Amino acid sequence: MSRVLTPETIERINRHLMRGQRGDVETTCILLTIILIPCIIGISLLNGPLFAKIILCGFLCVFAAGWCAIKWANLQEQPKADVSGLEVEQLEGYFDRQWVRVGGGKPYVKYSFNEYLLHSRTSADTFFHGDRQLKLNRRYRVDALYVTGLTSYDTGYYLLEETFKQITDDRDLSSEQKKQVAEREKRISLWLKAQQKRLYRIYQNPKGELAAVAVGFNFAACFLSLFWSFFAGLYWVTGIALIALSLALLLPNAADDRHWFWLGLLLSAGIFGVLGNRWRERHVLSKGFVQVDALLSCNPDQAKVAYKRKVEEAAPEFGQ
Structure with a gap:
């Protein structure tokens, strides 16, 4: 069986294939940037004349930019993806x-x-x-x-x-x-x-959209704290945490007694890890979701797929 692809589908596939070709260049640039920043910071902290530090940092930047430029030039020499004539x-x-x-x-x-x-x-x-x-x-x-x-x-x-x-x-x-x-x-x-699995509660809203929230400690919330709460949509948690950290910095003798500030950061990380999933559950329930099941799974995406599979297999017409 064969058919003709629409121009929109051909364009989408070509863009997808070109992203694969650009992936090597993008990965190289990101890795060089990640390595370059600590190197520059380390050089700036060394004892020595300023002009020597500037020359060394400039050499590293030129080396990184040249490597990325060579990768990009090699990419331009490769043929462009085109699936318009394929069966x-x-x-x-x-x-x-x-x-x-x-x-x-x-x-x-x-x-x-x-x-x-x-x-x-x-x-x-x-x-x-x-x-x-x-x-x-x-x-x-x-x-x-x-x-x-x-x-x-x-x-x-x-x-x-x-x-x-x-x-x-x-x-x-x-x-x-x-x-x-x-x-x-x-x-x-x-x-x-x-695979290592944990219990996930499955929530569903009237539109049929699913959300999966793990039960227990949230390591992402523990290590990322404010970033996690912001990207999870828990803006009120982010705001309260920012206010608390600001007050901690304004406390008398905060600069002279920094171990209390670091102890506060560790305490907040523990609170985020313990309560993170509970905050997410409240956030999901406030958006009109209701709990429909609880399943063991490796991650939230697999938990949602496992629930869909369970619903499909329970349907009377399944397998007919």
């Missing part, structure tokens, strides 16, 4: 997850779609997160483009996410194929059970 194929099969080792190197996780080689930009890693997470024990039919890149890593089938269709009828499979599917599901189930 759309329809694939059918199961996702799989295995540990593999190539050439005696370090083992890594490899996702596959039956015997089909997947393009790096549409490896199953891109589908196994959030509400779009696909179930490993499900059979799918999907449209795909075979993209040829400069390396084997960039060569393979690019899966069109919007065309995924789940196949619940397995009567066309042979007994040997069903046996292979059962063995694969058992292996994946053991892998999922081996």
